[in-house]
């Protein structure tokens with residue numbers, strides 16, 4: 001089962017936000033959606049959720065139609081007048097397969113009272129109700145905008161565990177966040193919004209992060225042509241480079257001293273692509 005975004009364009013107030021973007025959300029994957037402030041992450045999620053219409057292109061949702069997408073646009077007042085059991089009744093209208101037992105189980109496992117209105121919950125507790133609703137909705141594609149905002153570390157761990165379980169079951173999530181470190185342990189793929197375009201990065205590429213010492217005055221062009229310098233402290237550099245190029249580049253050990261390979265983070269990719 002695959003959600004397809006095909007050649008979708010959207011302008012808002014005369015400004016092109018997304019132009020002919022295409023990608024797929026495949027079963028059992030977690031996509032990290034990243035971009036600068038105002039890049040169009042929320043716009044893209046709204047388009048997929050049908051809360052905004054594309055100017056051009058199409059979005060194919062699969063056989064469950066709208067019930068295959070779970071997305072909440074503005075979380076702050078979401079379901080605030082209701083308590084958990086009413087939330088279940090409302091969501092069942094949109095998600096016929098909504099799993100009430102699973103929803104209540106998640107709430108009680110996190111000590112959230114089912115008999116109090118959502119408006120009495122803290123920001124983090126509201127976020128938890130939202131996550132529980134997404135999981136229990138049985139929607140195939142969960143679109144989360146800053147889902148871990150306001151959650152304490154134990155709840156974050158719980159959310160990540162639940163997320164990986166549903167991905168194992170063939171469902172998929174898209175997570176838009178500025179908290180890039182959260183994506184390191186979650187995302188299989190990154191979609192980066194750059195200008196009006198989307199570029200895709202598979203998290204397991206052969207790009208590595210290296211730390212090395214350079215004894216010369218200016219870095220040689222054969223290195224600069226193939227590497228992205230992330231950091232320079234004195235003679236110590238940190239750079240992104242394709243692992244296969246390392247032996248050819250670091251032959252001159254009198255000027256270059258290779259130090260170590262470090263883990264590439266989502267933040268590194270963000271800096272490389274959008275910096």
Ligand SMILES: Nc1ncnc2c1ncn2[C@@H]1O[C@H](COP(=O)(O)OP(=O)(O)OP(=O)(O)O)[C@@H](O)[C@H]1O
Pocket residue numbers: 012013017035036037038039040041042043044
């Ligand atoms: N109602 C609106 N009227 C005019 N411009 C809008 C409106 N809604 C969004 N925009 C513009 O569309 C662009 C994309 O906004 P969007 O909220 O999708 O970005 P974002 O990537 O989610 O940003 P952030 O990371 O800051 O939340 C921004 O430049 C924003 O100013």
